[in-house]
Amino acid sequence: MRKSYFFGILGFLLGLAAPLGAILLLWFSPHPSLRLPSFFIEEWRDNIFFFTYMLVGTSLVFALFGFFIGRQEDSLANKNLVLSDEVLTDPLTGLGNHRFLHEVFKIEFRRHLKTHQPLSCFMMDLDRFKRVNDRYGHPFGDYVLRHFADLVKKSIREGDTATRYGGEEFLCILPNCDAPEALAVAERVRKGTENYPFLHGERRVRITVSVGTVTGYQRSGSNYRNLIFLADQALYEAKRRGRNRVVQKTISNGKKTRRS
Numbered sequence: 001m002r003k004s005y006f007f008g009i010l011g012f013l014l015g016l017a018a019p020l021g022a023i024l025l026l027w028f029s030p031h032p033s034l035r036l037p038s039f040f041i042e043e044w045r046d047n048i049f050f051f052t053y054m055l056v057g058t059s060l061v062f063a064l065f066g067f068f069i070g071r072q073e074d075s076l077a078n079k080n081l082v083l084s085d086e087v088l089t090d091p092l093t094g095l096g097n098h099r100f101l102h103e104v105f106k107i108e109f110r111r112h113l114k115t116h117q118p119l120s121c122f123m124m125d126l127d128r129f130k131r132v133n134d135r136y137g138h139p140f141g142d143y144v145l146r147h148f149a150d151l152v153k154k155s156i157r158e159g160d161t162a163t164r165y166g167g168e169e170f171l172c173i174l175p176n177c178d179a180p181e182a183l184a185v186a187e188r189v190r191k192g193t194e195n196y197p198f199l200h201g202e203r204r205v206r207i208t209v210s211v212g213t214v215t216g217y218q219r220s221g222s223n224y225r226n227l228i229f230l231a232d233q234a235l236y237e238a239k240r241r242g243r244n245r246v247v248q249k250t251i252s253n254g255k256k257t258r259r260s
Contacts, residue, residue, distance in 0.1 A: 012059050012060075012063035090164040092145055093148075094146075095149050095153070095163050098165060101163040105121075105173055112216065116217075116218050118177060118178045118215055118217050119173075119175055119215070119216045119227070120213060120216070121171060121174060121213070121214060122213035126145075126209050127209060127239075127244060129168040132207070136200050140200050147198065148170075148207070149164070151193060152189055156172055156174070156185055157177070160172055171228070178215060182215050182248070183213060183248050189209065190210075194206070208243060210235055210239050210245060211246040212230075212246075212247050212248075213247070213248045213249070215249075217250070226251075234248060
């Protein structure tokens with residue numbers, strides 16, 4: 001519930017108690033010797049206009065006061081939410097930024113060590129992207145990055161996290177994902193990029209991506225940064241071997257293995 005409504009309702013309820021408070025104050029002042037129920041009925045009957053005015057007026061005033069106080073709280077909360085999104089989101093692609101990546105990876109790695117479930121990630125780099133920018137211009141380059149980010153979001157699994165690592169590099173975190181499934185997701189991104197209709201005017205521009213993926217099993221290390229480092233190494237190897245391919249590494253009991 002929005003705080004404006006909550007504080008408005010709370011203020012209204014407090015306002016309803018105003019006549020009762022007034023009668024209690026009169027009870028503690030000098031008055032004829034009457035029992036409380038009789039005193040309440042007599043005072044209400046004798047001062048019905050005053051108590052009705054207090055009941056309605058105080059309730060409305062308190063409700064409005066609470067509503068405006070709550071609206072200020074809602075406005076501040078919305079501003080903080082927007083600021084948080086701006087701090088953790090890449091403005092061009094809408095994906096999580098470098099800071100967001102590390103925050104999520106810390107959480108997922110701790111869960112990986114606790115549950116012993118496999119944890120995968122893969123690093124992606126658009127091939128020869130500088131040449132694309134030089135040939136077609138930076139606005140087209142931005143267009144490619146935005147559409148590639150959308151393609152990645154649609155290609156990964158529900159619960160996975162896609163982030164922009166920097167420039168034309170992206171990184172995805174795949175919790176509870178073993179090596180074969182990580183390879184399948186990475187291949188889906190690679191093939192989707194190769195076949196995507198990136199259009200410059202009426203001309204289709206072929207864009208490809210190289211991917212390095214790594215999967216950690218039990219005893220995969222004590223730091224999630226090791227997974228990022230190995231994914232980057234696998235990406236470098238994919239570039240070295242001709243680009244537009246996936247190279248995979250796994251860590252099991254502290255030992256690395258490689259598959260293409």
